Amino acid sequence: MSSFIDKSHPRIAIVGSGAVGCYYGGRLAQGGKEVHFLMRSDFAHVKQHGLKISSPLGGFDLPQVSCHRSTEDIGPCDLVIIAMKATTNETLLSLLPPLLKDKTVILTLQNGLGSDDFLARHFGSAHVLGGLCFVCINRVAPGVIHHLAQGQISLGEHSGPPQVRTEVLAAEFRRCGIDCKVEPSLITARWKKLVWNVPFNGLSIAAGGKDTAQILANPVLEQRVRALMREIIETAGHLGHEIPLSLIDDMIERTRTMAGYKPSSLIDFLAGSEVELDAIWGEPVQRAHAAGIAMPQVEKLHEELKARIAAR
Template sequence: MNLDHPRIAIIGSGAVGCYYGGRLAQHGHEVHFLMRSDYEHVKQHGLQIRSLHGDFSLPQVLCRRSTAEIGPCDLVIIAMKATANEALLSLLPPLLKEDTMILTLQNGLGSDDFLARHFGSERVLGGLCFVCINRISPGVIHHIAQGQISLGEHSGAPQPRTHDLAAEFQRCGIQCRVEPSLIAARWKKLVWNIPFNGLSIAAGGKDTAAILADPILEKRVRDLMREIIATAGRLGHEIPLSLIDDMIERTRTMSAYKPSSLIDFLAGSEVELDAIWGEPMRRAAAAGIAMPEVKRLHEELKARIAAR
């Protein structure tokens, strides 16, 4: 990939796609945003990013209605919900040339494998976004806390391009680290995503501060985290138990943050039930490992969603 003057496409121009794509555009990159609902607003008014690292705006944004309009790119960044992955089968081909890299910033497990299966493992990288971020109105993104991307290769160990891409993200004001194992990093993120995204819905629409203010819910968070760490370890992905206290203390600094799954649930949108809760349980079951705490939460979520 040409990192000097790359053409970049953002597929999924919600909070995550607009924030990271906006950072890249802010630092001079040619970034094309595939947009649907916000297209007219952003075309006329641009993007506004309100960030703890300093606000900025992009008055002129390359927003597009179709990937055919964007054309071949050097880097495609996928930030859409994993629930819509089948749409990528028609969205991605117009963007691809021989050496195009596909970077998925999606949650949960399975998206990397889906992309590798259909477009080639050698193209695919995964990024885990540790960020508190919301789209608060058309074209307006609120970056509340954190922001690091952990970057890894689907095909195995990091390559020179992995480090080059991480360095370019760093140059553009995006904290980025290279992970030796993408799948291990994904399990590490599930340690936060499974309990907080899940309990925010199952407990009746609670933000992270409300969850941690309830001793019973905090205990469930810790029980879920221990189960996920134990499962990951048995699958060969060692995660230290000290991560539990570290994640909980960092979550306390987020104040009253609504996880993305809660926002989807309240908006009537599809929740990433399979990628975040279902697929980890399937992989555990295939290895003969039970996850009773996660299964209980998964059942509660299915009931809440069915009753919505």
């Protein structure tokens, strides 16, 4: 499994060309990589006008973009980056096969827990890597991406420690202007990201459409953020994934620098789109229950979210 080591000019497919897919795929294309975007709603606009990325790290335009309506049009690739919502993972069973060959690497940048396992189950663990995106980013119009802050990707192997290919892929990302590091344990890194995603994505909806600044400006909500974070860290520790409690203060202080950022789940909720309920809130609770661990804070938030969505 060494396609990225073997290829000087790998073919890359982006499956899920929303904010995340267009931003990271755009950075790779800007860096000279051959990138093919699977696009649906934005296809005609991007085909004619390309992509426009604004960013504090330096904005750029891609006037010519290789965008496609189907994965059959793209054909076999060396790297497939999945940036679509985890709510539509079943569609990957038909979308991915035209993109795959013997040594294709599948990298999922999806939120929450479970996507890596889903891909490994259907396409083989040896093909699967996971990435966690720590980024504030929005799609503000067709083909227009607004990158507000951060942007690091943390990479890990689905099964086992990092391999040579993991380091090579991280180096290629860095060469294209993407801050990237390799994680010794992908599952621990995923629980670490839940420490932010569960409270801020969840409370932004449950508290009535509040952005991160509004959440932290409310002492009651900030205390709830801290309680949720602690519960996730303690649960992860019981499951063998050690995360320091100092991460709570660190994440909250970093979130204060985001100003009024609307988390992706709030944007989905307001747009009437499906929210990643299972991947971000349901799956952690299920895994905890399977180990005999209660997560009352996360369970309560999960129920509030289901009620909010049902009443939408």
